[in-house]
Amino acid sequence: MAYQNLLSEVKDNILYIVINREKALNALNKETLQELADVIAFAEKNEEVRGVILTGAGEKAFVAGADIKEFSNYNGTQGEELARKGQENVFNAIENSSKLFIAAINGFALGGGLELAMACHIRIAADNAKLGLPEVTLGLIPGYGGTQRLTQLVGKGKAIELITTANAISAVEAEKIGLVNYTVPQADLINKAREILDIVKQRAPLAISAAIQAVNASINTDHGFETEIKAFGKCFETDDFKEGVTAFVEKRPAKFSGK
Incomplete structure (x- = not known):
């Protein structure tokens, strides 16, 4: 599969997806979201794929957020449509996939990036990763399921704290509160994700x-x-x-x- 903003490869029944916009800290623009929707649909219908590892290019960012310039002039109706389409085609599609998705968080996971990771079934973070939802600093709230999934993962009080302060937390803190399953050295990130899927592949x-x-x-x-x-x-x-x-x-x- 050839994409402009993603790298994808199926190897040993695992689909590897890399968001490949390193210079833009792998920010989610319209084209990237469209390509993600396509590759998620591919994973769902392809019998060869038993699990998915989703990560970002480089060592700085998993996804540092959405591409703010694209929606800076939106009105309320356009904003609602942006959130609805993104949730249906990408974020909910990941959560409801019959294939296990693992987010390998290799750096900053902020805003839409953290929402993308939270849509995955399991999250593994490199020890240099920072995670947060800074939308209120822009006069917004998380719009890709962030208010819902963060609450489900860490509880109401912690979710409100993280969203209203917009503070980013370390991978170690994220593991402590249940936001990520494991924290590992950057060099071990993909191997840890693969280790889990190699076990899952043995199951029905x-x-x-x-x-x-x-x-x-x-x-x-x-x-x-x-x-x-x-x-x-x-x-x-x-x-x-x-x-x-x-x-x-x-x-x-x-x-x-x-x-």
Whole structure:
């Protein structure tokens, strides 16, 4: 896949996506968001892809925010449309993907960049990373799900503090409050993400998808338990369930087909 602002490659069933605007600190402009929407859709429908690692080019920034110049003259209607389209096509698409997305946060994750990382299912941060939502310094609030996902991850009090002060925090602090899963040295960042996906790749694909759906339902709907029950039941109808049980009885590694 050839993109202007992204690098993408599938290797060993992992889709690597690099936001490749290093000179602009990988800021999210319209074209980058459009390309992200396309590659996310590709990941969802491609059976070869078992997981995704999303990172930024260079060692300074994961994504340092949105491209402010593009929307500096927007009115209210345009601003609402900007947030709605971005959430639907990129941020929600990542969160609701049946493939596990890991954000490898290699530097600044600010504004839309942190929102992008929070949309991913797992976050790993390099020890030099800084994370924050500075939108109130521009007279705005987070518009790509930041108020919702930050609250879900760190709780109401901490979310309000981080959003209203606009203060950025270190990777170590982010791990402490549950915003990221792991903090590692910059050199180990991609390896840590790959290590997790190498384990996930050994598990049943349809069960992974069902688990993501059920966990999301616990937060985004009022029928999480019912979603879990139905997803649990559907797992019994899969070839992967039969293979998993057979492999367990025969004391051998399972070979899942994703069917």
